[in-house]
Amino acid sequence: MKIVIADDHAIVRSGFSMILKFQEDMEVVGLAADGIEAYQMVAKHQPDILMMDLSMPPGESGLIATGKIKEDYPETKILILTMHDDEEYLFHVLKNGASGYMLKNAPDEELLLALRTIHTGGTYIHPKMATSLVREFIHQDQKGAESDPFELLSKREIEVLPLIAKGYGNKEIAEKLFISVKTVEAHKAKIMEKLHFKSRPELVEYALKKKLLNF
Known part of the structure; x- marks a missing residue:
């Protein structure tokens, strides 16, 4: 699978690249420092998956970029990697078209599992956040979905x-x-x-x- 990595920290991009370098079924084809560069890399390489940080100041955020990229390049699946274990972030990126959401402090094995799950058409949510997602759906079902x-x-x-x-x-x-x-x-x-x-x-x-x- 072809992968683009978008994160505003060069050391983080390098770290993820090193992890994926040793995987026979994965190839990093592009790196980006913000949402705009991520869009450009997706347009250039047409990757299978975009790994993207949610917050990339002062450039365009992952939240905004997710919607734009999914609109123009729907075949590219997006895995959000972030330090935010906030359910509001989770709901917004999923609504914008992301296929996965996981925390940066997760072990390498979880990252690889998430990428392979998304590549085969599945959705991957960090276990801690998945609980919040289920709870929210139950809450909406019980009280009726109030539009935000x-x-x-x-x-x-x-x-x-x-x-x-x-x-x-x-x-x-x-x-x-x-x-x-x-x-x-x-x-x-x-x-x-x-x-x-x-x-x-x-x-x-x-x-x-x-x-x-x-x-």
């Missing part, structure tokens, strides 16, 4: 939201995302409308709660 306003946001709005929360002005956001100021203003208005906010402090508090400022 966050799910209404588009991929671009998810990019704009943390930048607003960090205090960037419309012009700065436009330059970072290569869009016009008017487009930023439109996204900003939509975000406030969808999340039912009236002020920036509300948005900042929401971004902190959702841990979006790490992205």
Whole structure:
């Protein structure tokens, strides 16, 4: 299987590469430092699997990149590797199309199992997180699924939201995302409308709660 590794730490990329180097059925074909580079590597190599960190500051996050890559390259399966054992992260990446979610402190054997499981069409969830996933499904079944306003946001709005929360002005956001100021203003208005906010402090508090400022 052809694999691309995306992580903002070079030493982590090297470590994963060394582990996979000794596997006869695995080949690392590309390395990336953030979500944008991950997208480029997937476009170039068409790998079977993308191993991707969730948070890669200051570049594009794995959460945002997952949605974009699955939309344009659905055949590439994505395994999220992260230090976050937070069920909100788990739910969002699965909804965005990831095939697996595991913690970076897991043993090498678990990583190899996860890759082989995903490659054969399965889904791999770290055992600790799988319990949370089952509990959430049971909770939704019992109480009825209440929609989270966050799910209404588009991929671009998810990019704009943390930048607003960090205090960037419309012009700065436009330059970072290569869009016009008017487009930023439109996204900003939509975000406030969808999340039912009236002020920036509300948005900042929401971004902190959702841990979006790490992205």
